[in-house]
Amino acid sequence: MMFQRLVVLPALVLLVVLVHHAESGPLERQRLFTPADELGDQFEGDIRLTEEQEVGLRKRTGMYLPTFLWPDRTVPYEIVANDFAPNQRAAIESAMRAIEASTCVRFLPATASTVDYVRIAAGQGCSSFVGRVRGAQQLLLQPDPVGSGCFVHGTIVHELIHALGFYHMQSATDRDNWISIQWQNIEPGREGNFQSYGTDRILNYGVAYDYGSVMHYGERAFSTNGLPTIVPRADGVVIGQRVAMSSGDIQRIRNMYQC
Numbered sequence: 001m002m003f004q005r006l007v008v009l010p011a012l013v014l015l016v017v018l019v020h021h022a023e024s025g026p027l028e029r030q031r032l033f034t035p036a037d038e039l040g041d042q043f044e045g046d047i048r049l050t051e052e053q054e055v056g057l058r059k060r061t062g063m064y065l066p067t068f069l070w071p072d073r074t075v076p077y078e079i080v081a082n083d084f085a086p087n088q089r090a091a092i093e094s095a096m097r098a099i100e101a102s103t104c105v106r107f108l109p110a111t112a113s114t115v116d117y118v119r120i121a122a123g124q125g126c127s128s129f130v131g132r133v134r135g136a137q138q139l140l141l142q143p144d145p146v147g148s149g150c151f152v153h154g155t156i157v158h159e160l161i162h163a164l165g166f167y168h169m170q171s172a173t174d175r176d177n178w179i180s181i182q183w184q185n186i187e188p189g190r191e192g193n194f195q196s197y198g199t200d201r202i203l204n205y206g207v208a209y210d211y212g213s214v215m216h217y218g219e220r221a222f223s224t225n226g227l228p229t230i231v232p233r234a235d236g237v238v239i240g241q242r243v244a245m246s247s248g249d250i251q252r253i254r255n256m257y258q259c
Contacts, residue, residue: 061140069134069165071259076117078136083122084143092120093192095156101252104259105164117128118163126150126158130240131165153240154214161215161245164253169209169216170230171196179208179239180231190222194229205255210248 077096079089081170096107110117116134117166123140126149139159141150159200170179175196186194210216211232218240219228 003072008102040237052171068134069107070116072131073104073162073259074106074108076114078110078117078119080119080121083120084141087146088151091153091154092141093150095160095170098153098157098244099160099164099253102245103255103257105252105257107160114166127154128162129158130162130167137163154241154244157245158242159216161249161253165256166215167253169213169256170194172204172208172209173198178233180233182227182229184232185224185225185227185229187221192230193222203256205252207248207251208257210246211239212246213249214242214245215249216240 007171042067058237059077079092084092099105100107104251116132117136119136120139122143123138124142128139129137139162141156141159144151147153150159156164169175170181172178173196181194183191183194209232216239217230217234219230220226221229223229
């Protein structure tokens with residue numbers, strides 16, 4: 001079956017780059033907004049790595065990461081009891097419903113017999129593993145007030161999309177056609193967060209570069225001096241929005257999971 005073959009891509013899912021033409025609209029307030037997922041100390045800020053993934057990165061084959069699609073397009077999850085207030089739990093579930101409303105992916109509560117599932121817990125910052133990595137995999141959300149920090153709607157969606165198997169937008173093979181990386185403005189030691197990867201490691205699922213993706217870094221991500229680290233080559237576009245999925249985000253999820 002075609003879907004089953006895709007799920008077991010040779011012990012990995014190639015880096016999925018979220019790409020589509022800019023459709024973000026004005027969203028001017030996003031220019032001064034630093035998403036909480038860009039503030040962490042994980043790989044690329046908010047990506048949690050298994051030991052195998054870390055070894056792959058050290059060998060400079062890091063984008064051959066052993067990530068898997070969720071079988072039957074279904075993501076079992078647990079929201080840890082007592083970690084979140086009722087309105088925070090509702091915000092998490094609202095982000096899940098937003099993804100469900102536009103794709104064939106479903107989020108269902110894990111049962112006692114569920115082996116692989118996303119365990120959503122309170123933690124420092126916001127972070128997620130990428131794809132299904134087996135067992136109870138952590139998706140951490142700092143319990144900020146709803147509407148701020150990790151509890152901005154688009155930030156929760158961002159972390160859930162990581163869990164589906166997607167990496168950040170700006171790692172695209174052709175990203176230099178669309179953005180310019182300002183290496184001199186990046187915090188020392190954070191340069192690895194801005195790598196791009198070749199077509200042997202990346203799948204774009206037939207959707208072009210997406211300035212408006214909810215998975216794109218903002219202009220000042222990991223800036224050491226407050227100046228832009230990413231400059232769009234197109235005029236008047238906004239990157240780094242955390243409002244909602246773009247149409248490109250939706251199409252890539254649909255294509256990846258063969259909706």
